[in-house]
Amino acid sequence: MTIQNFFNPKSVAVIGASADKNKVGYALLFNLVSGAKRDIYPVSISEKEILGLKAYASIKDISAEIDLAVIAVRADIVPSILEECAAKKVQSVIIISAGFKEIGAAGTELEKKVADIAGRAGITLLGPNCLGTIDAHTDLNASFAAIKPKAGQIAFVSQSGALGTAVLDKALAEGIGFSKFISLGNEATLSEIDFLQYLKDDADTKAILIYIEQLSAGPEFMRLCSEITKTKPIVVIKAGRSVRGQQAVMSHTGSLAPEDAVFKAACKQAGIIVVESIREFFNMAKLLQIGVMKPLQKLIVLTNAGGPAVITTDLIDASRSLSLITLSTETKEQLKKVLPPMAAFNNPVDIIGDALSARYDAALKILVEEKSADAIIVLLTPQMMTETEATALLLAEYCKKKPIIPVFIGGPTIAKGLETLTANGLVNFTFPKDAIEALDNLAGNASKIDEKNKATEINKKETEKLSETATEKEKSPAPKTLTMMSFAETADLFKKYDLTLPGVLVKEKSDLTEAMKKISESSANGADGNVFTLKAISPDVVHKTEMGAVKLNLKSVAEAELAWEEIATSIKTKKPNAVIEDMLIQTMVSGKEIIIGMKRDAVFGATVLFGLGGIFTEALKDTSLRVAPITKPEATKMISEIRGINILTGLRGEAPIDIEKLADIIVKISQLATEHPEIKEIDLNPVMASSTNADIVDVRVMI
């Protein structure tokens, strides 16, 4: 392959060179001439000399060998020009001209013609409809972008020329250097695959950024990238065009696995980092610029201000892969020796507002030796004494010992500091979130808790450990001194708020017949259709299921009587002194399990929680929350906020749940809690909700 010609040609011809400064043909020539010394040959049919160089009427007239021809002429004459290049045995060609595939059928035809000519002549062809290439190390700008990137170790391959220019321009301002830039254009022959193949072994390139709109060869892309990412990180931003283009081939399960999800899955498997926004793309570039190529998950935060450090801590806590390390006792002792007593010696290490650079120095000297930390995020806010430039210089030194992520927050006051950072090969992350997001993206799906080398596998033991931890958490509520309100009191209280607790209290087993008859008569199902539940009501029985105090699915009085005996026996066995005050007989209601709960917050007072019951609450924490008092519209909004809302609005053609009835309960509980400050907690669990009803099946009120 002669791809090398796109980055370090000895001789370049610009076909369509122009003396008009507003023309692409001028920009191309100007950029080439402005770079390292090479043999540059303008080809122009109107000018005899451009930028002091002799212009040729045709490439045929040039006697020297030409490594690379850059073509910027009208699309329709490109084929004949390319034929001339072939005759001249030019090895590599960039077609800048637009007016090919992107304009429709005629252009597609023209592009095919061009590809055929290149194929027959063995020309490696970049474009058409592209910006060209830039090599910051060989100082070549074979593009019409008026940008001279800083030399660096990142290659940038882009299917959008404009995005390429914008990123290169912004990068210039922020100290990010590049090895090579390739604007792919329409990819008539050479594609991202060819350039990736080349970059894989390119010594100047340590990391690769790609902007992709469409992939032609998915599996080959995966295979190649899997190879590359073993040594060089790849960051991809993919734009959605192809999603729309390929919607037609999607079938019904397509909604679960749209093409975009497949693309992301493939990238993940190939070790590629996929980002969604130019902002993330750019922040990843910053990480790569400072040589961070592998996940850094265990962090120290060093700061001269509390507020931003707290926010950074919150962001790290919320991150899926990052954590703040616990500083070793030794490190803390050392810090105490060199920092003022008002400083914070935990992580974040706060060297407080009057910190001069010497205090950053003293802290960093100790912190870079902390073995368990992967990196140090250094926060700096411009306060009265802050020495921004001197601190920036320090970071440039200490980053040789441990990765340093600078986050200087400010404007004009810190400008000189930022210059110092970039002059020393570092970058600045504008806000803490920019750094955290980039580190998170780099870590991919690595979990916080996994050891690095175990990150790719959850074996059974770990799974078990995981579940133990979860249980551990559940076991450790603060000791409570709350007592449970009796069922009768609860029922009375609820009645005042028009909240019905279904069922009939029964004192004696012999009263079951009448109670069940009464329930059945008032029920829509009539005397026969009902299935019943029997529960013991006892101040000594809080967790009914565990005590065997509930029997379900009772279809007759006989079954209910048997259940009565079983409940009594079970309680007697498990808790001999427990007093059963009543038994509660209810019809079993069906529907979706809902929980509605009330708790009091120290600052805001009564709050009401809504959620899908059972496993949804426990596993997915799919709940929403409001502070009482809650209006009906607010309650409805609250219901609609849960992720699983379509479980309530009717899946698989089911009738939608009566949302209003649920909202009513929320409003009433909120009102009850507001008017009864002595009540500390309420749990309605479950409420069974259907298209017609919302029945409170079990309730626990704590005072």
Next chain:
Amino acid sequence: MTIQNFFNPKSVAVIGASADKNKVGYALLFNLVSGAKRDIYPVSISEKEILGLKAYASIKDISAEIDLAVIAVRADIVPSILEECAAKKVQSVIIISAGFKEIGAAGTELEKKVADIAGRAGITLLGPNCLGTIDAHTDLNASFAAIKPKAGQIAFVSQSGALGTAVLDKALAEGIGFSKFISLGNEATLSEIDFLQYLKDDADTKAILIYIEQLSAGPEFMRLCSEITKTKPIVVIKAGRSVRGQQAVMSHTGSLAPEDAVFKAACKQAGIIVVESIREFFNMAKLLQIGVMKPLQKLIVLTNAGGPAVITTDLIDASRSLSLITLSTETKEQLKKVLPPMAAFNNPVDIIGDALSARYDAALKILVEEKSADAIIVLLTPQMMTETEATALLLAEYCKKKPIIPVFIGGPTIAKGLETLTANGLVNFTFPKDAIEALDNLAGNASKIDEKNKATEINKKETEKLSETATEKEKSPAPKTLTMMSFAETADLFKKYDLTLPGVLVKEKSDLTEAMKKISESSANGADGNVFTLKAISPDVVHKTEMGAVKLNLKSVAEAELAWEEIATSIKTKKPNAVIEDMLIQTMVSGKEIIIGMKRDAVFGATVLFGLGGIFTEALKDTSLRVAPITKPEATKMISEIRGINILTGLRGEAPIDIEKLADIIVKISQLATEHPEIKEIDLNPVMASSTNADIVDVRVMI
């Protein structure tokens, strides 16, 4: 209240004024003198004159009335100084000095003393341990921050001085103006509530930013903010300190409703916009700077580059509240008249790379008249012809007709354009995501589909509509020409990959006895413990449940035989020509419902999907995806990725699912799909997973 004194005092005394440029007492005086003309009185025990002003040894020596005293002396002498202020009848005092509550018990004692003195003397007291106040309209800087903010309409109240300085400094660079800045410090007496109350009626303030670490009075904060947000938006960033502080009061349901969630819920109810990062905080400030105070959800994107526009479209599609409008036919027609044919006339409107400012002008003139749009996002990338400054000037004009959100992406090349934007009261959003995120935050929980005035309520009708839409979606798969592989073939194929389909195929009803015996003998439950399922196997029956082709819960041969009849009758009724090839008798297995599916992607080939079955898949789309071939570690990783993973790792003390067995199935399906390209889709739905087994209960293979 005399809070007005903090913003427009006629006379100010600086107690602790200093001639040493490194001292706070110098900075305070310097900043005051640098502002609008006021009577400024330095009080110093060592100097006779500072910055050309006569210095007094004590405030008592000043004969004029003092509206505001700013104290920057050692903490321990602050009480006596404050007594002197009281004697002098100073109305308002800012205590800059640190060394109070924040240093522990002794400081808390001192702070209480100070608060008492202020209380008795009727002094309004800001601080201690604060930066002071700034008023950009009265040109007062009563702080030691060396920043002169641009005058604007945003008030900024901060519990962190350093964060305040950093944001003000950064804002200066980005053209964001402020009305007032208040650094609250320790809030010995005046708190955020007092200043919010004041800002509510402050004519210079149209919007409020607050950085909060701790709230003292939750309900009062809510009540007041609910009032304010009716006319002035409030943006809050809350740092997590208090979460840690209040962990002790959390009980077990606390994990569902941590204090932070309560804070967010309360803010939501009060109409406050809560953000998590300084970056979002800052981008919200940008929106407020350009006068965007109410949700703008329906957007037009105008661009000179395709790539960034596609990314912006993706971000808007992914947003919970924003959407691109469909341009009216009229608008499109008008655009066609003034734009080149290569332009894109849909939304995004792409005026392509060679657009001069005149083309932006022509497009904007038309687009600002598009009634259905709330705002126009204008993307600009620096290309060869781009006129950044002229375009910036245009935006300053057109934003008078419709909100314009500028997103100029680049560095040095666009710097002049950004200056032009900010010089004209506009701002620039660095990346599309910055603008989208801010608009999303402003829209809060408003849904994309809701009309604005209905956004607060989902009534029953809408709920039903919602569910109809969902059904509509499910109904519209692309027409398929795939055929289903027979059960026997499927079983054979699966056997080759060591995948077992449980059950026995039965031709005649009379064979049931033997088949059930056979199954029972090989089962752990023995002959009696099993419960069976009977299914019809027929190429004509794809959806078994709908056709009545499945019977569950069969406990005896007699029940199975009855089921056989029922199935046969049901199918005959519903599809008279259907041929039942076999019946499949299986034991019913229990466990968690899992789905594993295979589909082929146009670009990447076979993909395998894993998810929790049933409602989890349908309602929550809780699935993960990989491209085949899949290794065992990758399969394990894939399983661990689902949100509801702890449903599999053992909730409520349940035994964890055997993850390895599930991973095995994924690996085998991936292998099968790789080696059998003729198979287009595989659905294992459900696989029943338990701590010991992973049984494929139903399978559908499409070729």
